[in-house]
Amino acid sequence: MKTKVNRLMIGILMFLAxxxxxxxxxVPADQLNxxxxxxxxxxxxxxxxxxxLQNCKSCHGDPGKNNHLPLVPPPPDITSEQMQANTDGxxxxxxxxxxxxxxxxxxxxxADDRWRLINFIRNYNSEKEQLLIDAPPVNxxxxxxxxxxxxxxxxxxxxxxxxxxxxQLENAPVFISAKKAFGNxxxxxxxxxxxxxxxxxxPETVIGDxxxxxxxxxxxDENYKAEQxxxxxxxxxKPKEVPQLIRKEVLWSTNENVQIWLLLSYLGAxxxxxxxxxxxxxxxxxxxxxxxx
Amino acid sequence: xxxxxxxxxxxxxxxxxxxxLTRSITHKDELTRFWxxxxxxxxxxxxxxxxxxxxxxxxxxxxxxxxSWGMYIANFVFFVAISLIGFLISSALHxxxxxxxxxxxxxxxxIAIAGxxxxxxxxxxxxxxxxxxxxxxxxxxxxxxIIWDVTVxxxxxxxxxxxxxxxxxxxxxxxxxxxxxxxxxxxxxxYTILALGWKGNPEQYxxxxxxxxxxxxxxxxVGLSIHTVTSWLFAATLRSGWxxxxxxxxxxxxxxxxxxxxxxxxxxxxxxxxxxxxxxxxFHFDYMGKLLVFVSLVYLYFNINEFLVPGYKMKTAExxxxxxxxxxxxxxxxxxxxxxxxxxxxxxxxxxxxxxPLPLTIISVVxxxxxxxxxxxxVIPTMEHPFLPVQNVPDYFKSYAPTxxxxxxxxxxxxxxxxxxxxxxKLFPVITIWEYAEEKGVDKxxxxxxxxx
Numbered sequence: 001m002k003t004k005v006n007r008l009m010i011g012i013l014m015f016l017a018x019x020x021x022x023x024x025x026x027v028p029a030d031q032l033n034x035x036x037x038x039x040x041x042x043x044x045x046x047x048x049x050x051x052x053l054q055n056c057k058s059c060h061g062d063p064g065k066n067n068h069l070p071l072v073p074p075p076p077d078i079t080s081e082q083m084q085a086n087t088d089g090x091x092x093x094x095x096x097x098x099x100x101x102x103x104x105x106x107x108x109x110x111a112d113d114r115w116r117l118i119n120f121i122r123n124y125n126s127e128k129e130q131l132l133i134d135a136p137p138v139n140x141x142x143x144x145x146x147x148x149x150x151x152x153x154x155x156x157x158x159x160x161x162x163x164x165x166x167x168q169l170e171n172a173p174v175f176i177s178a179k180k181a182f183g184n185x186x187x188x189x190x191x192x193x194x195x196x197x198x199x200x201x202x203p204e205t206v207i208g209d210x211x212x213x214x215x216x217x218x219x220x221d222e223n224y225k226a227e228q229x230x231x232x233x234x235x236x237x238k239p240k241e242v243p244q245l246i247r248k249e250v251l252w253s254t255n256e257n258v259q260i261w262l263l264l265s266y267l268g269a270x271x272x273x274x275x276x277x278x279x280x281x282x283x284x285x286x287x288x289x290x291x292x293x
Numbered sequence: 294x295x296x297x298x299x300x301x302x303x304x305x306x307x308x309x310x311x312x313x314l315t316r317s318i319t320h321k322d323e324l325t326r327f328w329x330x331x332x333x334x335x336x337x338x339x340x341x342x343x344x345x346x347x348x349x350x351x352x353x354x355x356x357x358x359x360x361s362w363g364m365y366i367a368n369f370v371f372f373v374a375i376s377l378i379g380f381l382i383s384s385a386l387h388x389x390x391x392x393x394x395x396x397x398x399x400x401x402x403x404i405a406i407a408g409x410x411x412x413x414x415x416x417x418x419x420x421x422x423x424x425x426x427x428x429x430x431x432x433x434x435x436x437x438x439i440i441w442d443v444t445v446x447x448x449x450x451x452x453x454x455x456x457x458x459x460x461x462x463x464x465x466x467x468x469x470x471x472x473x474x475x476x477x478x479x480x481x482x483x484y485t486i487l488a489l490g491w492k493g494n495p496e497q498y499x500x501x502x503x504x505x506x507x508x509x510x511x512x513x514x515v516g517l518s519i520h521t522v523t524s525w526l527f528a529a530t531l532r533s534g535w536x537x538x539x540x541x542x543x544x545x546x547x548x549x550x551x552x553x554x555x556x557x558x559x560x561x562x563x564x565x566x567x568x569x570x571x572x573x574x575x576f577h578f579d580y581m582g583k584l585l586v587f588v589s590l591v592y593l594y595f596n597i598n599e600f601l602v603p604g605y606k607m608k609t610a611e612x613x614x615x616x617x618x619x620x621x622x623x624x625x626x627x628x629x630x631x632x633x634x635x636x637x638x639x640x641x642x643x644x645x646x647x648x649x650p651l652p653l654t655i656i657s658v659v660x661x662x663x664x665x666x667x668x669x670x671x672v673i674p675t676m677e678h679p680f681l682p683v684q685n686v687p688d689y690f691k692s693y694a695p696t697x698x699x700x701x702x703x704x705x706x707x708x709x710x711x712x713x714x715x716x717x718x719k720l721f722p723v724i725t726i727w728e729y730a731e732e733k734g735v736d737k738x739x740x741x742x743x744x745x746x
Contacts, residue, residue, distance in 0.1 A: 293494065
């Protein structure tokens, strides 16, 4: 079923891509040499990465891994020659207008963000200094506790340095989620301070179980290899309102709420029948007694 | 009642009646052994099927998420139905002082005991976890028709057994006194214990009559309840085909049809096998035929109501259900049951010839088989049309067909019921000897006399 849908989707995308096949993607000359107004710095590259993960990765794949979708024409890897040969203005034009299988992002991503995306693409340009380095994840530890009175989650994060000892993890994003039946619901994130600590206030709107208990899950981002902390049944949420359908005396209710007339009818009828049966059995005893006379 | 006879004549009549009616007990031949062999073999095969089902779970049946009640429940309703005849013949007709039905009482009680006992066993066999059966009593809800059903089935079984036993006591005394040397010692021992030292004094007869009267009155509400509550298992839901107020009387009327047919068949077998031509006489069959016509007409009337009224309106879901019965997948079964199992028998039995023993028995067999399929038609088509959307499930979830294991277990119930009836017939006379002799003008005082020979 799923593969069928996938094939169909790919077919549709291929059809959409047809007009662009076999010819170069021409960028108007006035667009070609516009300079990137967004400065190439870590903050912009990081923001660009988030945007890339949300909007581009599904087709273009992970940077440098050449795992893009098998479309025609293929969406190039952003580290590839083909991608990096574009000018900033050219990339901006192509992202903005789109063509064939490549959607246009004119209305869905702001111009500033589109430029930040280009900053992220340039992070993999051989002529530029790589600002965002895909380092292997670092071992880390999280300690967390819940302050139920103030409805706060207090977190201490540490990472393992090269010598193998644990140091306070500074300025790292910590994610706080609530465990629900079908997965974790992200409540928010907090940055650790220079002592590796952070405090997260649980929003008032979080709904727990019937008693307001929420199971809190604390995690770090993918740059750290840390076991998530699960804080079971913290009383920090609003109690869930459960419609109490069978808590009143209705005909089909449980024994605790059985209607009195129903209980009396049942016990009365069954009791009367069995008393009569008992009486008949007593008659049998009488018959036996009469035979001794 | 015949006129009072002389002592000589009385003794002679009693001896004849006694030897005729105990022929079922003393009579032993190859056929009896073969019959027991067949019954035990099939019942054993069925039990083996049940062991497989317990081992592997209810997945071995054809029941799935949507059709969760299958052949077992249809079979359960059938057995509850045939057991109801005990209440009609041995109680209702007795209380109305209708005397022709007296010799048939014990036949009806045999069917009642076998039917209701098996009904209880079938329910346990329908359970995926029969080891949790006690939970029904420990954690049952008083508001649930299932608890009422369990209660009423046990009560009815007890009353039926007592109603079988009470008029048997004087007979047991007769057997105890007269069967020495004719039956094995263990049988004699059973008679002696069960006879409660019966001496036949007036107080004892008075007590028996008194207790029987209580039971006969008691069995009327209980008997009506057993099948009405069984119908509520269906009627208390909102499903199309079951969501109807007629279910209670509809089930009771249908039960009389099935039970009367079963009684006719059993009467005919006893008459043929034990040479009881002078006891189950032609006029008994004639009356039973008339009774069967009467209850069938009532049932037909209910059937017309049950199908014509919703069929006229064809409300959405009800319409789908009825379409399925009238012209759909169940059409051939439905019309066969209605026409061959109800309308044609009624028309035939209005003619005197077809109320003779053999034709009536053949008709009764058809009626009884149709009655079984009628229960199947009540349970399965409705289950196959749940109101829930049926989506993303394998095709075999959507419709129901019994598997061979299910058929094996259902056959077990049939053969186990026949086994109970056979054992009762082989242990105790099939007609109440003392009542019958009294009817023929033999005074009670001769019952307690020791025979000279």
